[in-house]
Amino acid sequence: MAVTIVTHTQTSPPVCFPTQARPVRLVARNLQAGQTLEAHHHAWGQLTYTPNGMLQVVAEESVWFVPPMRAIWIPPAITHEVRPLTATHLRVIHIHADHSPLSSPHCIVLEVSNLLKELIASMEQLDEPGPRENHLSQVIMDELQAAKPLPIYLPMPKDKRLKSLCELLLADPASNDTLEVLANKVGASSRTLTRLFEQELSMGFGTWRQQMRLARTTPLIASGLSIAQVAAELGYTSQSAFSAMFKKTFGESPSAFFNK
Template identity: 35%
Template sequence: MRRTSLPPADPLRFAPSPERPLRGKARLMAHNMDIQPHHHAWAQLVFSMAGAVRVSAEQRSLVGAPLNAPNDAEALLACTFIVPPSRAVWIPPGVVHAVTAIEQADLRTLYLHASQLDSTQPPWSQCRVLEVSPLLRELVLQLTVDPDAQPETPADAERERCIDHLIVDELRRARSLQLGVALPRDKRLRRLCEALIEAPARHASLSGWAREVGASERTRSRLFREQLGTGYTQWRSQVLLAHALSMAARHTPMNLIAAELGYASASAFTAMVTRTVGMPPSRFFAEA
């Protein structure tokens, strides 16, 4: 499927400041549309009100180190997060990141001034997935209904300050979830991994992918161990779980999730989930 790439929206238009420390914007994204890799000097929260998105990011900051070319940014993306509307990705200042809509998405982006959360200290110094509570969802919605609007009265300004305070409090309380999938530095293996993330059901075995990308299965298996510290089967299981969680968030029946991900039966899919996370899908999806 042809992909549409968008440049990042003008970041200075929504730059947070001491006077307005939280700024938000809304952006509708069609299926398979992506926002090119970029970074900025403030922290960011990314999630979708509707539709799953994939957020790729580096785990180190580039504050004070401008990128020389777009390819530099693409080479730095080292982890990908596949998140449904009930999850958000926290991105510290200066971290290169890109966003892809797995399906039509109502994307919400929240920018935070450095005065709000200390992004130099754990856990805010690393990218991570956060649970989005119903309260946090509604607060962000209020902040992004009309992001260009300026407070017209002291009462408007006070209301915005109250919303900002509650959002930061909800972020501090939000539960962190392990939904990231590591990406390799090696370009040969990276092409395979990105193709698998796009179409996880295309090949169940590494040999099938090796034939498609033009390399031996032994070479790819070695690269998985060297670059990612795991085997192909284990890494693919994490990708499948991320896709399955996205579909489960839309209340997709288990048998349809299994079929979409290439399993012959719901029981075979259940066995994979149980083997990978130590619990059946019904419990895993409920807890995750």
């Protein structure tokens, strides 16, 4: 698939900069798969949302996956790159740093409620500032504060040995090799790698592997694979085993999650 790099100023529509008077502004654009918004940052926070399509966002040395009807909150000053995995209706809410609805200094993938979906659609119809924009903006802030966070991201390490191990698993997500076997492949002891997982990624090896498989689910679904095929690609013995793990994490089946 060809990749088109789109700079933040190249073919973008006029940027709606948030201000104290208008702290919530919306930019709407449609992107094709392969059109990448190059790495950039800005002084305001950003909610990146897609009602249709799937996104991959690279930020904070992690990869974040954003399915339809979800959004990613990107705090001010965080460098981020946006990669559509499919044709995508991109809707970006810029929020002034002084009015940030979320206190977390890190990116978060959020559920988008039906109300928030309609609020964003209503913002898109506005032509000029006024009381309606103010009211919609306030309710958007309230909905973001109440939104459910989702663990759809994959932290990546800096240490070369640990990075090599993680890349082995990313290349073969169905692998069920033990940490000891993988340690031999990357030239480090399992004890050292266990320590590095906790130090660099704040999680154990087993948790990271499950997180990796969950993260890989989104692009596999985007490529058109069935749930059964995705389960096989990720090393699960059956579709039901994969679905049980997915439901335990997200509270609903993969079919329900991706068909909203």
